[in-house]
Amino acid sequence: MSTTTAPPTAAATDATAKLYKWAGADGEFKRQVSSFRETIAPGTRFAPESGRYHLYVSLACPWAHRTLIVRALKGLESHIGVSVVDYLMTKDGWHFSSAEETPGCIPDNLNNAKYIKEIYFKANPEYSGRFTVPVLWDTKEQTIVNNESSEIIRILNKEFNQFSSNPELDLYPTAAAANIDATNEWIYDQINNGVYKSGFATTQDAYARNVTILFEGLDRVEAILAKNTYLVDNKFTEADVRLFTTIVRFDPVYHGHFKCNLRTISHDYPAILRWARRIYQMRGIKESVDMVHIKRHYYMSHIQINPTQVVPLWNGPDLDVSPDA
Numbered sequence: 001m002s003t004t005t006a007p008p009t010a011a012a013t014d015a016t017a018k019l020y021k022w023a024g025a026d027g028e029f030k031r032q033v034s035s036f037r038e039t040i041a042p043g044t045r046f047a048p049e050s051g052r053y054h055l056y057v058s059l060a061c062p063w064a065h066r067t068l069i070v071r072a073l074k075g076l077e078s079h080i081g082v083s084v085v086d087y088l089m090t091k092d093g094w095h096f097s098s099a100e101e102t103p104g105c106i107p108d109n110l111n112n113a114k115y116i117k118e119i120y121f122k123a124n125p126e127y128s129g130r131f132t133v134p135v136l137w138d139t140k141e142q143t144i145v146n147n148e149s150s151e152i153i154r155i156l157n158k159e160f161n162q163f164s165s166n167p168e169l170d171l172y173p174t175a176a177a178a179n180i181d182a183t184n185e186w187i188y189d190q191i192n193n194g195v196y197k198s199g200f201a202t203t204q205d206a207y208a209r210n211v212t213i214l215f216e217g218l219d220r221v222e223a224i225l226a227k228n229t230y231l232v233d234n235k236f237t238e239a240d241v242r243l244f245t246t247i248v249r250f251d252p253v254y255h256g257h258f259k260c261n262l263r264t265i266s267h268d269y270p271a272i273l274r275w276a277r278r279i280y281q282m283r284g285i286k287e288s289v290d291m292v293h294i295k296r297h298y299y300m301s302h303i304q305i306n307p308t309q310v311v312p313l314w315n316g317p318d319l320d321v322s323p324d325a
């Protein structure tokens with residue numbers, strides 16, 4: 001098979017053009033660096049307050065899903081509001097729909113935006129990056145505090161304990177911080193972002209390299225979870241949350257849509273499956289998993305890789321089964 005397939009320039013559709021914008025000239029997908037990187041802390045411009053901050057999320061997006069999970073685990077639902085975009089990403093990006101139009105959606109009742117990009121322009125009229133979710137919005141300063149999920153989950157974990165119904169849960173304990181950071185690094189590169197690097201690769205070489213590295217990462221996780229209940233120090237931490245949102249999408253989406261098909265979680269990774277079931281069954285987590293949004297988003301939005309927009313039937317393994325079964 002050719003390893004140097006050229007982009008179909010003349011016949012390129014809008015969607016195809018977008019795909020090639022995501023991948024570099026070397027065929028490798030490059031994820032943009034997030035641009036709003038403030039934190040929330042007492043005595044600063046962004047002080048912790050109940051009802052002041054708002055999350056803009058997609059139920060489909062694994063990065064946004066992390067923030068919803070931490071919000072639920074920490075019991076912050078009545079202190080931090082949420083708007084949920086439609087699963088379909090159009091050429092103007094994420095947009096809002098009513099719950100009647102698309103069940104699960106929560107329109108933007110704060111800024112009355114129709115598109116997520118309006119939130120970015122409200123925060124910075126000169127903004128020129130991608131319009132990604134999650135977004136942590138400050139209703140007082142009328143700006144975006146942060147749009148990087150890995151930082152938002154640390155903010156939610158630590159800065160709202162006075163309002164939290166579960167303040168004793170610490171997903172990033174100091175004693176485990178170095179191990180969590182080290183684990184996050186390779187799991188992000190090989191797995192969380194690895195599925196995208198496989199699925200959005202535009203050359204055979206880039207795809208084959210990344211999919212191989214991805215499965216080496218999953219094998220490494222399987223070996224850890226065969227001996228441990230959780231990824232780091234045998235305690236449930238943010239490292240587990242960050243991986244969970246990728247694993248829950250793996251068989252129903254990444255295996256087919258992103259061609260990550262060397263193995264499945266269901267059949268080939270029993271320890272990962274057991275771990276995923278344990279997490280899925282924690283309080284508040286299964287309610288955050290919306291397979292309709294997840295499957296339709298990927299299969300219907302990325303028309304450059306699925307032009308028919310047909311969505312496969314299978315939802316992946318049954319995560320309601322007891323992890324000890």
Ligand SMILES: N[C@@H](CCC(=O)N[C@@H](CS)C(=O)NCC(=O)O)C(=O)O
Pocket residue numbers: 032034060061062063064093130131132133134147148149150
């Ligand atoms: N680094 C960001 C990545 C967020 C991200 O890439 N979100 C995707 C959805 S899964 C998005 O909104 N993409 C829109 C775009 O790139 O135009 C984070 O972890 O928060």
